[in-house]
Amino acid sequence: LKSYCAYVYYMYLFFHSAVCPDQMPELQPWAPGFSESHRVTIGYDRKLLLTSSATVHSIEIANGGKLVIADTNQPLELRAKHILIGNNGELHIGSPECPYKGNLTISLYGRSDDTGDEHSYFGRKYVGVGTGGTLEIHAEKKLSWTFLNKTLHPGEGNENSYHFERSWGNRGIIVHVIEPTTGEVLRTDRFDTYRSKDESRRLAQYVEAVEDGQILAMMVNDEGSNNLEDSARKALSKLGSRHFHRLGFR
Ligand SMILES: *[C@@H]1O[C@H](CO)[C@@H](O)[C@H](O)[C@H]1NC(C)=O
Ligand SMILES: *[C@@H]1O[C@H](CO)[C@@H](O)[C@H](O)[C@H]1NC(C)=O
Numbered sequence: 001l002k003s004y005c006a007y008v009y010y011m012y013l014f015f016h017s018a019v020c021p022d023q024m025p026e027l028q029p030w031a032p033g034f035s036e037s038h039r040v041t042i043g044y045d046r047k048l049l050l051t052s053s054a055t056v057h058s059i060e061i062a063n064g065g066k067l068v069i070a071d072t073n074q075p076l077e078l079r080a081k082h083i084l085i086g087n088n089g090e091l092h093i094g095s096p097e098c099p100y101k102g103n104l105t106i107s108l109y110g111r112s113d114d115t116g117d118e119h120s121y122f123g124r125k126y127v128g129v130g131t132g133g134t135l136e137i138h139a140e141k142k143l144s145w146t147f148l149n150k151t152l153h154p155g156e157g158n159e160n161s162y163h164f165e166r167s168w169g170n171r172g173i174i175v176h177v178i179e180p181t182t183g184e185v186l187r188t189d190r191f192d193t194y195r196s197k198d199e200s201r202r203l204a205q206y207v208e209a210v211e212d213g214q215i216l217a218m219m220v221n222d223e224g225s226n227n228l229e230d231s232a233r234k235a236l237s238k239l240g241s242r243h244f245h246r247l248g249f250r
Contacts, residue, residue, distance in 0.1 A: 024068070041062075070102075081109060093137045108127070
């Protein structure tokens with residue numbers, strides 16, 4: 001019987017850790033309504049589940065207080081001048097195991113010339129997490145940033161086609177030779193003039209050999225001056241570059 005109980009207990013714990021934050025039984029539904037003068041303090045083990053849109057003056061969570069945003073089909077908007085999560089306070093919107101699927105907007109309102117309370121560190125309009133506070137926000141994973149490695153034309157929305165592998169393999173001076181009437185890139189090459197003088201000489205020869213009338217577009221990635229020699233600087237200046245002769249470290 002003992003081992004059976006232990007098993008059930010274990011299952012219960014396991015089940016619990018995978019449960020969505022807004023499904024925790026400890027939470028009390030909370031719908032504070034709409035009042036710009038309502039200062040909300042959530043502390044002393046109050047654990048609340050925001051179930052509908054609301055406007056308040058501000059929300060401060062600390063001392064064992066917890067606020068969870070319900071994951072509903074209704075769009076939710078929470079308006080406040082600030083949300084401060086202090087020591088031992090928690091605000092949860094989804095979790096890593098249970099990303100938020102709803103539509104939540106947090107709007108911070110107020111004017112810069114509002115008189116009244118200003119936090120010494122966060123200022124006036126903020127979602128602030130102080131020492132010992134917890135803010136968890138998890139939803140659909142999105143590409144937060146990437147490098148662009150080709151021209152993005154209006155209407156071509158598929159961000160997944162533009163990735164640039166950032167690596168030292170791309171260091172130096174990158175050259176494109178462009179046909180001026182069609183805009184076609186005829187050749188691209190890279191010269192690691194950080195690493196070697198040979199690369200500098202190769203660059204000088206390369207640009208000398210480009211046919212008249214074509215466009216040379218060049219950029220420096222990371223560093224390109226360390227082993228750049230005068231011959232290459234002169235070759236580029238002769239072709240019209242106004243900056244190449246004084247290209248410096250980084
Ligand atoms: C979320 O809700 C707002 C307000 O109702 C709406 O304007 C917006 O389009 C919704 N966004 C999505 C992705 O459904
Ligand atoms: C851009 O990056 C992608 C992914 O690394 C690669 O497949 C593609 O060839 C690159 N395009 C250009 C123009 O370098």
